[in-house]
Amino acid sequence: ILNVEQSPQSLHVQEGDSTNFTCSFPSSNFYALHWYRWETAKSPEALFVMTLNGDEKKKGRISATLNTKEGYSYLYIKGSQPEDSATYLCAFYRLGDDKIIFGKGTRLHILP
Amino acid sequence: EPEVTQTPSHQVTQMGQEVILRCVPISNHLYFYWYRQILGQKVEFLVSFYNNEISEKSEIFDDQFSVERPDGSNFTLKIRSTKLEDSAMYFCASSELTGPDIYGYTFGSGTRLTVV
Secondary structure (H helix, E strand, C coil), X not given: CCCCEEECCEEEEECCCCEEEEEECCCCCEEEEEEEEECCCCCCEEEEEECCCCCEEEEXXXXXXXXXXXXXXXXXXXXXXXXXXXXXXXXXXXXXXCCCEECCCEEEEEEC | CCCCEXXXXXXXXXXXCCEEXXXXXXXXXXXXXXXXXXXXXXXXXXXXXXXXXXXXXXXXCCCCEEEECCCCCCEXXXXXXXXXXXXXXXXXXXXXXXCCCCCCCEECCCEEXXXX
């Protein structure tokens, strides 16, 4: 059974502060790691797809890093804004599979 | 921007009834998926579909479930005889490529299925 773990489950951050959270996944048979942003009543939206150990990707104030050897990825948000409030999902793609497996998500609340 | 469309947004059904959840994937995508999320739990994989056949399915996807792409645009999930534990949000997704697809999956906004 593939285990994709995200921590923390929930996070409250003051507007303007920076934050980060973690996704851990099996380090064997790694193929890709996806990050999605999921706002209430909307569809999950792809943020990053990461494939190489040491990858760093950035989209505006959001960035992510990847360590495939130890099986973790960090998502960073710089200068949090109210519109960053959402659930952030990571999903692991194992070599040979035709699917991604999700973690339970980190629910981020930005406090005004 | 192209979207994955799901209908209906919410369906209530009696236990034992058949339901069909509908999805229109992005037109140039080749790979299609169904996922579901039971309230408070992880988003779970159900099935992947490529070239008009199932490419992978999970343990959840038993004989009560089936998928079809009847007309080249719609992608449907049928549950033959619904159970209370089938109540969940069902998401359809599509992708242009498989493997380390640089774009990720495009998800619909889901169908909330409530079995009573």
